[in-house]
Amino acid sequence: MSNPGSPSDGQSTGSGSTLKPYLRRKKSSLGETKIAVLGMSGVGKSALCVRFLTKRFIGEYDQANDNKYKCTTTLEGESVTFELLDTRSNDDDMGARDDVVRWADGFLLVYSVTSRQTFDVLADVRRRVEDMKKVSHVPVILVGNKADLAHVRQVTQDEGARLAAELSCSFMEVSASEDVTKVMDAFHTLCREIIEYKRRSRTFLDRVFGLKKS
Numbered sequence: 001m002s003n004p005g006s007p008s009d010g011q012s013t014g015s016g017s018t019l020k021p022y023l024r025r026k027k028s029s030l031g032e033t034k035i036a037v038l039g040m041s042g043v044g045k046s047a048l049c050v051r052f053l054t055k056r057f058i059g060e061y062d063q064a065n066d067n068k069y070k071c072t073t074t075l076e077g078e079s080v081t082f083e084l085l086d087t088r089s090n091d092d093d094m095g096a097r098d099d100v101v102r103w104a105d106g107f108l109l110v111y112s113v114t115s116r117q118t119f120d121v122l123a124d125v126r127r128r129v130e131d132m133k134k135v136s137h138v139p140v141i142l143v144g145n146k147a148d149l150a151h152v153r154q155v156t157q158d159e160g161a162r163l164a165a166e167l168s169c170s171f172m173e174v175s176a177s178e179d180v181t182k183v184m185d186a187f188h189t190l191c192r193e194i195i196e197y198k199r200r201s202r203t204f205l206d207r208v209f210g211l212k213k214s
């Protein structure tokens, strides 16, 4: 896996003005989204990533490290490149390590609807992400996975929606094993939010530094 936060992130400067690292435009950068998938071990992070990338559900993974994937797809007529980081969970940090958080543009916070513990930790993960990013309103979607396991459900859909409202983020329940459409929707929703967030940030920089193209 390549290293999150490496110079290939496009944050390196050319030369000259100290403003350059912040202002330099990459031609296609609005069409790139870097997504980190966070959550406790066993919630289905790998299953969701693989479902999104291949449309297939693969039941078991033996994951010792973070896995990084890249794919290009078309979303609303535009080409978008997704980079996904399927984090290796350790249940102290839920994958939200400093290098991961710095690398990502947005976060899929995953819990399993069959485990209250996996749900209860996520408000704290979100806080940690915002503290590390040093901004509020980082693009996030809260995802309740394993919705097919209704008979062993511990977290209701209403509770998920309430937490998302508290965190001011989007929310979906999905099943990586049963419903590919909702899994695609979850990634696409986050992707749209990231693109919109980047547009707003760029508009702000354009206003402040007057770099708008004529």
Ligand SMILES: Nc1nc2c(ncn2[C@@H]2O[C@H](COP(=O)(O)OP(=O)(O)OP(=O)(O)O)[C@@H](O)[C@H]2O)c(=O)[nH]1
Residues within 6 Å of the ligand: 039, 040, 041, 042, 043, 044, 045, 046, 047, 048, 058, 059, 060, 061, 063, 087, 088, 089, 145, 146, 147, 148, 149, 174, 175, 176, 177, 178
């Ligand atoms: N029934 C059901 N099982 C699922 C679903 N998603 C994942 N699983 C199962 O849950 C288990 C854990 O899935 P993983 O994708 O490995 O979970 P993870 O979050 O990546 O786990 P770590 O690699 O330990 O961090 C596997 O046995 C999957 O088959 C789902 O939507 N429904």
